[in-house]
Amino acid sequence: MDMPGTAPCVCPLPGGARAQDATDFMDFGPYLMLAMLEGAVLASVLALMASGLSLVFGVMRVVNVAHGEFYMLGAVMAWAVTSFIGGGPALAFIAAAILAPLLVGGLAALADIVILKRLNYDPERTIVATIGLLYILQQATLMSYGADARPVVPPFNHRIALPWIEWGEGGLAFYFPWGLSTTSYKLFVIGAAVVLIAALRLFMTRSRAGLIMRATQLDGDMATAFGIPVERVYAAVFGVGAGLAALAGVLIVPIQQAHYLMGGDALLLSFIVVIIGGLGSLAGTIVAAVLIGMSDGIISVFFSPTLAKILATLAVALVLVFRPQGLFGGKGR
Template sequence: MTAAVLALMALGLSLVFGVMRVVNVAHGEFFMLGAVTAWAISHFVPGHPAVGFAAAFVGAPLVVGAVALGAERLVLRRLGHDPEATIVATIGLLFILQQLALTFFGPDARPVQAPFTYRVVFPWFGYSGYKLFVVAAAVALLVGAWFVLTRTKLGLVMRATQFDRETAQAFGIPVDTVYAAVFAVGAMLAAVAAVLIVPIQQAHYLMGLDPLLLSFIVVIIGGLGSLKGTMVAAVVIGLSDGVISVFFTPTLAKILGTLLVALVLVVKPGGLYGTAPR
């Protein structure tokens, strides 16, 4: 389950870097904002928890997408999407979002009720039906993202922009609009991942940091901008992080993940499925 959600979040990060060449250090905060917004929506929507969850599943990504769109317009575009300057800018954005969440949401972790508590019973053990739903939803979204990127005109436009911004403009592609859309969609993927995970992990204003580190590990190992690499690396890192955290410690899992990044950077700098830098 961790792998599936991580893949969604890492895909957002990878998409933003792949198309815009922007390393979005605030990506984890979009995840946090998704979780916090999901709590707020589900908290204020009356009725069965499933209704609140459904409202959050639709509403939280839209809110986060709008925040990302604003950030792209007000900050990244003004910096000309310069790779170095945007790193510093998104670090600033990270702290702004984090402190706003602390101010208005508070320091406490808050739960969101799962939409259902059905337990799937296998012959030898039982498993949470909601966790299986999370895996299925994440896989469906990943397949959808793959379809859009590889089989639609929108995906073609995004890939053309990724390869050569100037030539894309010379063929009528509004690059600034593509960048804004990609940044918003990247943040929305993080928000969707957060909405899926928040009934299991609870919403907290510092919850974006761990997934951010894991997402960077995934996209670097998989190859920046590579959808296939992101998915493969998410499964490897998600599973290994879970297993090592359970049998040893979460810290050891992060240390080993970071060492693996160093190893990949030495042996295959472009990542497992990445292309050589142009």
């Protein structure tokens, strides 16, 4: 292998003194760290979105196939809000983060009242109805918002070069490796997700509304007997679930762009997370999101990207096959 770092424009090594090993590429340690950082961003967004799906499944026992479209709507509304509200990117972004989940949540609650309630939350019919809802939301977005991928300006965004420590000939060396960097906004997404999920957990365990939701989850009939308005609880839960997806969409849109087809892959990933984590279990969902998000980043270090996706997918399926009881609250359906 040739001497790396000799190309004039490519490899500034601010830290300088470092034993070069025989590789043409980024060093393994920094590479792994970069992949983990990227994985953490994915995990954060996924955790938020999947919490919504998990909440809906946990309380209502239905699979919402349109969940990905609520995520997409969150991103699209973030674009709409930031384009129409002036006052700088930070203010516009805060407005989007408040308005988009509210609007999307309201829309979802309405869909629950108009459609799902009349289906008596029958699992199979709900799947078909939410597939119909998926098409309606997607195509309505195509007609109004269009087919383009549109960006949203992040409230702040700085490139942060990250340091790395290595045990070299002269003891501990501290340097900034080539390519190892992230952005302040990506770090913010991770932080925001942690805070939001902690808040959700507090809401579910401490607040009266959360208590009612959990009571309904445990036994709908009993809850009715105790005078809990189960139908209103269901509408609220469906709305909150969609709102969480929309919030995830708002957070991701300054990194990715809003596009009317972005919900599909996000839905698949959230499905995986919810199942791996144990249906309806919020804590399990979070753990699974971190697991899936991080492994998506890390596996890509070792395998060719498409092969990595294949292996990860098969791994998830096999985990489900061989550990179904360990991962589920009970048998589905």
